[in-house]
Amino acid sequence: MSSFKDVEKLFFVMDNTATAIKDKLELPYLDALVETGENLFFQEIPKEYPKELTTVLMDEYKKINLSEFDKDMTRKAFQLAVLKGMKEAVQPHHAMTPDAVALFTGYLVQKFMKKSEKLTLLDPVAGSGNLLTAVMNHLKDKECDAFGVEVDETLLRLAWVNANLQKHKVELFHQDVIKPLYADPVDVVVADLPVGFYPDDEGAKVFKVYEKEGHTYAHHLIIEQAVHHLKEAGIGIFIVPNNLFESEQSGLLHAWIKETVTILGLLQLPETLFKSSVHAKSILILQKNGEGAIKPKQAMLAQLPSFSNKNGLGNVMDQMNEWFKTEWEREK
Known part of the structure; x- marks a missing residue:
């Protein structure tokens, strides 16, 4: 059976059982997905x-054996179910990192941490845990202790189930x-940053990127907070809006960057991944001083072509690999 067929098979069981729980117990789909994920994990x-x-659930669960699915198949099936639930929920802060971007982030972490057998990893805006577990799946040869922070309780429970199902x-x-x-x-x-203003001006005051006139950008605050939680020389990989350095508050961010971190790379993601060019993002790579x-x-600066353009992407990857050899590993 192909891996797509495997993912599809697991997704259908997750979706059918979540829908059955949702209808019978009158729960939102995402809460029902948490329930069925827990049932699958605990096998009861x-x-x-x-x-x-x-009876319905038992008939569905019999169709699969979780141990037959590798971690990334499980992640993808769960991700599809979460995406379905998010479309129903229509909450603006419920969004998921595109799969190609999550996998590309995993590649970057692997390259930057090539010499490390063990590492610690944090996603400060973990959501349903998709980005964090996608990166962990990329680090097969490394021992990895991971941490996630999430303010939304439903998303946090989804992240818990997601991590458990992938072991x-x-x-x-x-x-x-x-x-x-x-x-x-x-x-x-690693973090796919939510874009917007942080409403708690008092809480933002302790940060260098704090904006005295009106609210501070939440994504600026999260970058500073995340870097604060990096070890010396630690790496931060942030998915940021394309206009990060052009906004009215970018001067504060520039000043903080200059004294705290080094920019290792800025990679503009293909616009085809986003609903419109307004929502397009880039990957910003920082190293803490x-x-x-x-x-x-x-x-490392690049504009990434569409991920379906294999030749164009191959050329960019060759250039990036050359950068790692000449600029990164040379210094190690």
Whole structure:
């Protein structure tokens, strides 16, 4: 069976059972997906479920054996179900990193941490855990301790189920990322930044990127907070809006960057991945200053072609691999 067929098979079981739970228990789809994910993980159905629902679920669960699916197949099937639920929920802060971007982020972490056998990883805006687990799946040869922070309780529960089904060790924190974090400093931060203003001006005051006139950009605050939670010379990989350095608050961000980090790269993602050019994003790669930090002669700059353009993407990847050889590994 092809991997697509496997993903499809697992997705149908997740979707059918989540829909059955949603209809019978009158729950939102995403909450029902958490329930069915827990049932699959613990391999048991709660005794308090109505008998007819239990019968439907048992018939569906019999169709699959989770141990036959690799981690990334499980992630993709779960991701499809979460995407379906997010379309129903229509909450603006519920959005998912495009799969190609999540996989590309995993490639970058692998390249930057090539010499490390063990690493710690943090996603400060973990959502349903898709980006974090996609990166972890890319780091097959490394021991990885991962942490996720998420303020939305439904998304946090989805991230918990997502990590469990993939058998990943992830410690999750239910909190506002701008408040002091419980996680220890890590080697790498990955984050697909939500774009907008942070309403708590008092909470934003302790940050260097704080805007005195009106609200501060939340994505600026998250970058500063994330870097604060990096070890010296740690790497931050952020999915940011294309206009990050052109906004009315970019002067504050520039000044903070100059004294705290080095920009290692800025990669513009294909516009075809986004609903419109207004929503298009780039990958910003930073290294925290400190012992062991590297100052490359030049940053890695690229405009990525469509991920379906294999020749164009191959050329860009060749250039990036050359950058790693000449600018990154040369210094190691």
